[in-house]
Amino acid sequence: MLEVTNAVVRYGAITALQGISFDVREGEIVTLLGANGAGKSTTLRMLSGLHAPVEGRIVFEGRDVTMTKAHQFMALGIGHVPEGRRIFPQMSVEENLEMGAFARRGSYSDDIERMYAMFPILKDRRKQMGGNLSGGEQQMLAIARALMGRPRLLLLDEPSMGLAPMVVEMIFRIIAEIRGQGTTVFVVEQNAAQALRLADRGYVMENGRIVFDDTAANLLVDPRVRAVYLGEEVEEV
Amino acid sequence: MGAFAHFLAGHFDTLRLEFWSLLVGGVANGFIYGMVAVGYTLVYGVLRLINFAHSEIFMTGGFASYFVLRAVMGTSVPSGWATFGVILVGIVVGGTAGALAATLLERVAYRTLRRRNAPKLAYLISAIGASYFLFNLAGKEFGRYNESMPQPYINHPVFTIFGAPVQLYYLVIVAAGAVMWLVLDRFVAATKLGRGIRAVAQDAETASLMGVNIDRTIAITFALGGALGGVGGFLFGLGSGVVYTMGFVPALKAFTAAVLGGIGNLRGAMIGGLILGVVESLSIAFVQAAYFDVVAFAILVLVLLVRPTGILGERLGRSA
Ligand SMILES: Nc1ncnc2c1ncn2[C@@H]1O[C@H](COP(=O)(O)OP(=O)(O)O)[C@@H](O)[C@H]1O
Numbered sequence A: 001m002l003e004v005t006n007a008v009v010r011y012g013a014i015t016a017l018q019g020i021s022f023d024v025r026e027g028e029i030v031t032l033l034g035a036n037g038a039g040k041s042t043t044l045r046m047l048s049g050l051h052a053p054v055e056g057r058i059v060f061e062g063r064d065v066t067m068t069k070a071h072q073f074m075a076l077g078i079g080h081v082p083e084g085r086r087i088f089p090q091m092s093v094e095e096n097l098e099m100g101a102f103a104r105r106g107s108y109s110d111d112i113e114r115m116y117a118m119f120p121i122l123k124d125r126r127k128q129m130g131g132n133l134s135g136g137e138q139q140m141l142a143i144a145r146a147l148m149g150r151p152r153l154l155l156l157d158e159p160s161m162g163l164a165p166m167v168v169e170m171i172f173r174i175i176a177e178i179r180g181q182g183t184t185v186f187v188v189e190q191n192a193a194q195a196l197r198l199a200d201r202g203y204v205m206e207n208g209r210i211v212f213d214d215t216a217a218n219l220l221v222d223p224r225v226r227a228v229y230l231g232e233e234v235e236e237v
Numbered sequence B: 001m002g003a004f005a006h007f008l009a010g011h012f013d014t015l016r017l018e019f020w021s022l023l024v025g026g027v028a029n030g031f032i033y034g035m036v037a038v039g040y041t042l043v044y045g046v047l048r049l050i051n052f053a054h055s056e057i058f059m060t061g062g063f064a065s066y067f068v069l070r071a072v073m074g075t076s077v078p079s080g081w082a083t084f085g086v087i088l089v090g091i092v093v094g095g096t097a098g099a100l101a102a103t104l105l106e107r108v109a110y111r112t113l114r115r116r117n118a119p120k121l122a123y124l125i126s127a128i129g130a131s132y133f134l135f136n137l138a139g140k141e142f143g144r145y146n147e148s149m150p151q152p153y154i155n156h157p158v159f160t161i162f163g164a165p166v167q168l169y170y171l172v173i174v175a176a177g178a179v180m181w182l183v184l185d186r187f188v189a190a191t192k193l194g195r196g197i198r199a200v201a202q203d204a205e206t207a208s209l210m211g212v213n214i215d216r217t218i219a220i221t222f223a224l225g226g227a228l229g230g231v232g233g234f235l236f237g238l239g240s241g242v243v244y245t246m247g248f249v250p251a252l253k254a255f256t257a258a259v260l261g262g263i264g265n266l267r268g269a270m271i272g273g274l275i276l277g278v279v280e281s282l283s284i285a286f287v288q289a290a291y292f293d294v295v296a297f298a299i300l301v302l303v304l305l306v307r308p309t310g311i312l313g314e315r316l317g318r319s320a
């Protein structure tokens, strides 16, 4: 469904992605793990046209999207839930959802109702400003907003960041549900244990390179992952 | 002390006698300031910069409507529906010219800088350069003298408020200003494109993830502000004539109004315009007419010192 080959992204003199290759197949949940600053967000931003790669190729559903502009991706079927959620703070919950349907033509009121059914709390808050929601509510809204574009591939950037464990639990359940409804998911996480329990496969990134990849089940017991990512987490808790 | 009280009392007498007619004139001016202020505020909302060439958008609207009215109008002053038609032509031409000029300005002076991620100062210099270029070009092409706008009516008082006559000219300004501002307000609050403008104002990058074409949205924003500014130029020209420097003072006052209402805030721009127009007009009772223009700028400095976010604060983002 998505195939990235030797992609290089630079910020001025900094090379944030040093030629990464990976793929995501239809129906999968794939996770991209890595420490802070490894290049995970840059990878997702590249997949949404926010940073064009200076080298390499991105193919989505057989179409070369390497140079496609950011505002065209939603219509192509790629939804992006950005790092830090990025809710429009001075728009109501409902308007935020409407923004998610910006790239679509025709009526989307059914989709709004579908989002309210999936996230009842958003229905209760529909008239509230996005900026006044709690972190968990904002994350749900960010996911619902991306789903409003009916993406076939959903990109999630650290959906668990800054959320209480119970809320994280819920967000991960929702991600599983979204895949169950037929949307492919590519999720970036620092929370490796939880991400690997959710995902089918995983890639591990260090300093702008993908250093290894495997099935999620194997990565969960992989000593390299355990030492660096899971080990850290155990210490943190 | 007694002498000062006497001095003040004299001025308050003037204020009492002239209050209603000063108010009427102030409100009319205020509508023009507000219409022009909206252009500053819209552009500030999406780009976080002051479009200092907006004064020349105003001038372009004034000249375009002047030339078209001169071409279409005969020697006699029209009446009835013809008056209405001529005013409408002036508004449409002024607004279209303003919108086109603003869009072109954005293309040439701003978009090129945006492509290169230029620092804010570069935009300021680019805007001032564009402004000088445009008004000097107008001076060279259209002459250096003030030309009267062909009059679509005989400016009768239509009715009186507490003895103060309200002339047709003032009614035209208020009607045109109110209608355009209401349409703009609804457009930004309730249409898809308007939502796109607010999204770009709040978080441009995320807006683009939603499918909003940022360049196109910025162009639309300039066009909207340019349309209101251009109509402002026509309405101003109707009373004061057109000349290549006509944009300078009204636009600086409109900028003051935008800051007064809270730059970035659409309703604030209109409210700021009205307050500025009225305060300025009433101040005539206290200061010599020669100081008329100074009042507005004293207000600007005062607002910047006391409440830089303006009366309503910045919030182009909001729908209501
Ligand atoms: N806008 C930017 N300008 C310059 N450097 C950046 C920018 N964004 C990210 N970087 C750098 O690129 C690298 C990768 O960042 P990022 O993709 O955000 O990592 P992650 O999401 O894995 O934490 C880091 O070294 C970061 O400092």
Ligand SMILES: [Mg+2]
Residues within 6 Å of the ligand: A040, A041, A042, A083, A158
């Ligand atoms: Mg990141």
